[in-house]
Amino acid sequence: MSPQDAAGQTAPATTAGLTVRSFWYVVCESHELGPQNVLSRKVLDEDLAIFRGPDGKPVALRDRCMHRAAPLSKGSRTPDGCLRCPYHGWTYDGEGEVVAVPCEKGQFKKGGIARRALVHEVCEQDDFVYVRVRDEDAPEKDGPADITPFAMPCYGDKGYTTVRLQNRMMNNVTNCAENFIDIPHTVFVHPVIFRDARDQKINAHIVRKNGEVHVNYEGETDNLGWFKWFLNPGGHKIQHTDSFFMPNVTSVSYVFGPKRHFIITSQSVPVTDEETLVYTDLTFNYGIFSWPARFIVRRQGQMVIDQDVEILGQQMDVIKKYGDKFAHTQADTIHIFVEQIRDALAEGQDPRTLPEKSRDITFWI
Ligand code: FES
Ligand SMILES: [Fe+2]
Known part of the structure; x- marks a missing residue:
């Protein structure tokens, strides 16, 4: 519940340490991110590889393969909705986890921090895909919950x-x-x-x-x-x-x-x-x-x-x-x-x- 001041008016929620990185930014229009596309984008100097995961929801990974740092945005989508690196084929799921390493074949084992790409927060609203960039030193931490993507005025409204x-x-x-x-x-x-x-x-x-x-x-x-x-x-x-x-x-x-x-x-x-x-x-x-x-x-x-x-x-x-x-x-x-x-x-x-x-x-x- 929002805090209320003495006059009964709702005071805005405030967040300590709010910076430009606390906000959501458009990275593409929804229609640009087709099921097979992998897009390359940059927001706040962070390079992103963006694709649709197995459930069709957008995924944004740091555009850097954990193996030898090839750009993941130059990779391709696998039929099961993962992203395959263009260099040696390491394959990432929607959580950024490496799920296949071709040269390890049957010996491949999942897990380990060294085999997980930095995953950014993503959402879709008003036919835009939005990303909020995470910090490398807090890869699991979400941004402030009270900061949401801006609602585009009258978008989709009747007559507009x-x-x-x-x-x-x-x-x-x-x-x-x-x-x-x-x-x-x-x-x-x-x-x-x-x-x-x-x-x-x-x-x-x-x-x-x-x-x-x-x-x-x-x-x-x-x-x-x-x-x-x-x-x-x-x-x-x-x-x-x-x-x-x-x-x-x-x-x-x-x-x-x-x-x-x-x-x-x-x-x-x-x-x-x-x-x-x-x-x-x-x-x-x-x-x-x-x-x-x-x-x-x-x-x-x-x-x-x-x-x-x-x-x-x-x-x-x-x-x-x-x-x-x-x-x-x-x-x-x-x-x-x-x-x-x-x-x-x-x-x-x-x-x-x-x-x-x-x-x-x-x-x-
Ligand atoms: S650099 Fe990505 S698989 Fe080798
Ligand atoms: Fe102008």
Whole structure:
């Protein structure tokens, strides 16, 4: 049961030593992991070999054979759902245990720590496969039970359609997440397609709370580039909110009048400190137009993301040379809040223990 404070409100569960390694990260879409596939992935610098075990559930092993360190992801699936190393054929089951060594034939015996690969935690949700990386020095230990994969908003809900994109950004998670909830860049990086500069005043209310940042915008009109004819043809008042959820998820929600809802949710998966794999769901409810609209949404969404891939790569090149000491405007308060949450995790502090903060800001685009 969650602890309750004196006022009877539920206080968040907190975990000592919470870090970015305590969380679940997307490693592939479910359909990419077919029964015979072995995928090679990297999360938080840990190399992974991912396959489906005998029961069809995903398995993620450290991508290193215990015998002579060949990459298991280059191996193959056996008919009984094990993974065979490509070098000398050692065969691993879904628990990472070696169950066959061909050159030992009848003398082979199971068991022993030297014959067990590091197995990471895996689960499947919203048609994504998630991994939580274990530590080598605590190979049996699960991460905190109160940390679960992020539920993708409205995914699979009645009336909603989702277009799913994957993109590689040569930058870190913090800068990627900040980009995805940054309005001022849109008029420079995505003019015509997304927004044009009009010197329009925007007010926003920002809250940092419980490891999350929520932004409510006021004053947004129909400045949505030429895509406006699709997004908001009726010219309805726009309700726009942006959110960040620790450690790596952003979600942008637009409600256009009573009938149209468009959500852009991005999971920024840390490959290394300088590389991020971004899974973006464009989820929308456009009534009878939802299904046919997915082609144009995919094309349009990818065009916008291509422009972000370019600017984020350029930003990281400069940071690598000259560092990331940033200067700020009021609009960057959102990013400062995101950085405070990620900085807390970097220090092993649970961001849910940070005091609640809120700010009203004004900027022009
Ligand atoms: S390196 Fe894997 S079986 Fe030899
Ligand atoms: Fe952008």
